[in-house]
Amino acid sequence: MMKRLFAAAVLVPVGLVAQIPATTAARRVPTVLPIDRVAAVVGDQTLLWSDVLTSINQRRAQGMQLPPDSAGQAALARQVLNELVDEEILVQKAKEMKLEVVESEITSAADRQIKQVRSQFPSDEAYRDELRKAGLGNPDEYRKSLIDQYRRQQYQQKAFAELKKKAKPVNVSEEEITAAFERSRADLQKRPATVTFRQIVVAPHASPAAKAKAKARADSLLAEIRKGGDFEQIAKRESMDPGTKQLGGDLGWNRRGSGLVPEFEAVMFALRPGEVSPVIETAFGYHIIRVDRVQAAEVKARHILIAPEIDSADVARARAEADSVAAQWRRGVSYDSLVAKHHDPTEEKGVLQPFPRDSLPASYSGALAGAKAGDITRPFELANPRGAAKFAVLQVVTMTDAGEYKVGEIRDQIRQQLSDERSIRALLDELRKQTYVAIKL
CATH class of the missing domain: 1.10.4030.10 (Porin chaperone SurA, peptide-binding domain)
Structure with missing residues (x-):
């Protein structure tokens, strides 16, 4: 059911x-x-x-x-x-x-x-x-x-x-898990070839001058809103978030922990319906947030994003930083310390659940071609719909070929589903x- x-x-x-x-x-x-x-x-x-x-x-x-x-x-x-x-x-x-x-x-x-x-x-x-x-x-x-x-x-x-x-x-019980597996064995699809990996994504950083210019623009838009400007229309006109710009900045309904960066989420949940935030900074840039509705631990909000301009020199520095990260990682510098210093907080730190290799983006497929468990890839460029390119370095955790599932591989999933x-x-x-x-x- x-x-x-x-x-x-x-x-x-x-x-x-x-x-x-x-x-x-x-x-x-x-x-x-x-x-x-x-x-x-x-x-x-x-x-x-x-x-x-x-x-x-x-x-x-x-x-x-x-x-x-x-x-x-x-x-x-x-x-x-x-x-x-x-x-x-x-x-x-x-x-x-x-x-x-x-x-x-x-x-x-x-x-x-x-x-x-x-x-x-x-x-x-x-x-x-x-x-x-x-x-x-x-x-x-x-x-x-x-x-x-x-x-x-x-x-x-x-x-x-x-x-x-x-x-x-x-x-x-273990017996119930085994019985459930045997009942559905004939209906199980073939196990796809999968990979798990950790990654460090290096993003270019705007210069202080570019950040100051973006902050000034966000401040001017906030002043326009405070004077009675239509938030939705200003978002459509000015926001640099491609996913919400045409929607007037609409983020839909969100709960705590639903994927928004912590500093953005903290401000959003502190606002009352109809209230507009001051300009806040995240890794994406500068935001103005308005909460439209609140219900049962959910908030429906809009935002305007003004991102600092990234120039070619910023991208070149990011590429060099990614090369340095890969070299340090291969020399044995710990993953955690490299993440803390270099990883873009808006990106995932990896895929630790088996992911079908034929569903990987082309850039990931190319980087992982011929790799085996434990290998660290060369830095490769990631397309960024929000702006300048980023650079990723991966470490392969597991690399599994296609084949039949065995009960041990999906025992935890069966247990969770039955429970x-x-x-x-x-x-x-x-x-x-x-x-x-x-x-x-």
Whole structure:
């Protein structure tokens, strides 16, 4: 149930019904079925037999094989119904907890889905006709049902996230791990060729004059905002963050520890809704932050970034510094001391979980070609969408060839998955006890 509930909403196109979330189709299709009945009651909401059938058909469109015998089909129907019950309980729990959803994100997701579906048809008429055949009404009705479904998904996800905080770890035995591995061995994909590595990334540093110029520009923008300037428009006009500039500096919702640099996060969480920060400095440059909304340990904020100019002399110094780092590392200088002195704090210190080698960026693939465990690469250039190039030096930790998985390689992942599934199942079972649930199937 957990895998299905939080799967991506945009599905592989296999006919129109295969491209829409299951519950959306379920809530529209009853109009074309000759007979329907109540399959379950959850609180004050009903789940229909057509909901179950449509959810099953949704999965079939994605490749699930229907059991050939009636007993297997009945068992599948009961499983699907119980998953729909869990989803409805989560929606009701989210509303009870007064969790909020972001309507703009919901409508944007629905519109993206509609755009994808519409692109499969040669004309508006063909699109409308297929909607009608699928029991989804006209385009406006289809959009409304999609928005409702995405809203439900957000409620489910938020309730799930809150409940997961209360989940208690469940012990899993070695025998259970081995049994789970054997059950799914046939379905496991081949282990890809992987690599793990540590890295030191050296970034060019702006001159004091360039930093002073950027700080002065940020101060002038703050003064403009304090005088009543529109923060969003100023961000679109001036911000040097390519990821948020066109969004008026919108960073979306963020929790503590979600990846923002510490000094930025500390200021953001100290602001009240509507409040604008002073100019602050991070490794990226100078920022002005405005908090728009606050809810349950989350903050929705915007920012304006003014980055100091990096010139060719700064880049040349960074390249020379990276050469020095590689030489010192090979001579035995400790990784920790080199990181503390040279590593760009905005970059990861490496990839210590096996990473598929065929998914590495081209620059990393080139640097690691022919390398073996323990090797330290020559410095290589990293593309930087924010500005000047950076330089990386890697040390290979492990280099694994493609092949079959062995239980020992994924034992920890299996243990964690089984523990998570059981602890969440316990929480959902407890919620069932607190909610009126009547299964009619």
